[in-house]
Amino acid sequence: MSDQQVDQGxxxxxxxxxxxxxVGGIAAAVPFVSTFQPSERARAAGxxxxxxxxxxxxxxxxxxxxxxxxxxxxxxxxxxxxALPKVDSQLADPKSERNPDELTPAYAxxxxxxxxxxVLVAVGICSHLGCSPSDKFQPGAQPSLPDDWTGGFLCxxxxxxxxxxxxxxxxxxxxxxxxxxxxxxxSDSRIIIGEDKKA
Numbered sequence: 001m002s003d004q005q006v007d008q009g010x011x012x013x014x015x016x017x018x019x020x021x022x023v024g025g026i027a028a029a030v031p032f033v034s035t036f037q038p039s040e041r042a043r044a045a046g047x048x049x050x051x052x053x054x055x056x057x058x059x060x061x062x063x064x065x066x067x068x069x070x071x072x073x074x075x076x077x078x079x080x081x082x083a084l085p086k087v088d089s090q091l092a093d094p095k096s097e098r099n100p101d102e103l104t105p106a107y108a109x110x111x112x113x114x115x116x117x118x119v120l121v122a123v124g125i126c127s128h129l130g131c132s133p134s135d136k137f138q139p140g141a142q143p144s145l146p147d148d149w150t151g152g153f154l155c156x157x158x159x160x161x162x163x164x165x166x167x168x169x170x171x172x173x174x175x176x177x178x179x180x181x182x183x184x185x186x187s188d189s190r191i192i193i194g195e196d197k198k199a
Contacts (some may be wrong), residue, residue, distance in 0.1 A: 047194065048066075048192050048193060048194030048195045049064055049065070049066045049071075049192070049193045049194055050186065050190060050191070050192050050193075051064050051073060051190065051191045051192075051193060052189060052190055053073055053075070053119065053189055053190070053191055054189035054190075056073065056075045056119075057075060058075050058076070058077040058078075058118070059075070059076075059077050059080075059137065060074070060075055061073065061074045061075075061135060062074075063124065064193065066123075066181060066193045066194055067194070069123050069124075069125055070123070070124040070125070070132060071121065071122070071123055071124065071181055071193055072120070072121070072122050072123075072124045073119065073120070073121050073191065074119070074120045074122075074164070075118055075119055076112075076117075076118050076119070076120060076164055079139075080137070080150075080151055080164045081112060081117055081118065081164075083139070083150035083151060083163075083164065084111050084112060084163060084164060084165055085111060086150060087150055087163050087167075087169075090169055090170060091163065091167045091168065091169055091170060092167075092168050092169065092170045092171075092172070092175075092176075092177075093167060093168065093176065093177055094167060095109065096108070096109045096113060096167070096177055097109075098175075098176055098177070099176055102179070103127075103176055103177055103178075103179045103180065104177065104179075104180050105180060105182055105196060107196070108180040111165070112165050113165040113166060113167065113177070113180055114165075114180070115183070115184070115185065116185070119191075120164070120165060120166065121180060121181065121183050121191065121193065122166040122178040122179065122180055122181075123178060123179040123180075123181055124178070125178070125179070126155040126157065126160055126174050126178075127160075127168065127174045127175055127176035127177070127178065127179075128155065128157070128158055128160055128172075128173040128174040128175065129157060129158070129173075131155050131156065131157035131158075132155075133153035133154055133155040133156075133160070133162060133178075134153065134154050134155075134156055135153060136149070136151065136152055136153060136154045136161075137151045137152075137164070138151065139151045144156075144159060145161065150163065150164070151163070151164050152164050153166070153178075155173075155174065158172075158173040158174075159172065159173065160172040160173050160174035162174075162177070162178055165177075166178030166179075166180070181193055181194065182194060182195060182196040183195070183196055184196045184197075
């Protein structure tokens with residue numbers, strides 16, 4: 001066997017080995033590179049959420065998830081709405097003027113902080129350290145609440161309190177009102193959270 005035949009054989013095996021290595025490298029790289037693409041769940045996390053509120057009764061709350069945050073939809077009673085102006089003097093930002101673009105869309109900068117007075121849509125995360133406040137809808141004296149409590153929310157972590165419009169009371173750790181997310185009504189019984197402009 002000549003040296004030329006041996007070199008040709010080696011070249012063939014080297015080429016086959018390199019080709020197999022390249023195919024194996026690509027096969028290993030494709031799944032790795034695909035992990036950099038967002039998952040379906042991650043893509044959906046930023047998407048708008050459509051909610052049917054037809055079964056929501058006065059005094060009830062529905063919680064949905066939008067962008068990984070709990071969003072509360074509360075159908076307030078006439079008594080809860082009537083109590084809102086009574087606590088204005090006790091609130092840190094009764095007219096939602098602090099950080100309006102971040103926390104309260106223009107259509108919710110009103111006494112009830114909503115499009116329809118009876119329906120509050122708010123992100124259920126305290127503006128202090130990100131805890132989720134508890135429902136304290138029942139008016140009257142209760143542990144950790146004032147004797148003249150008119151109903152709202154209590155953050156159990158550090159005692160911040162919010163009224164039934166998600167407005168924070170004065171002298172509490174939470175610096176701001178609860179966020180009102182962008183939202184709009186598709187019909188009387190359907191809300192979309194995450195969008196507020198019709199195409």
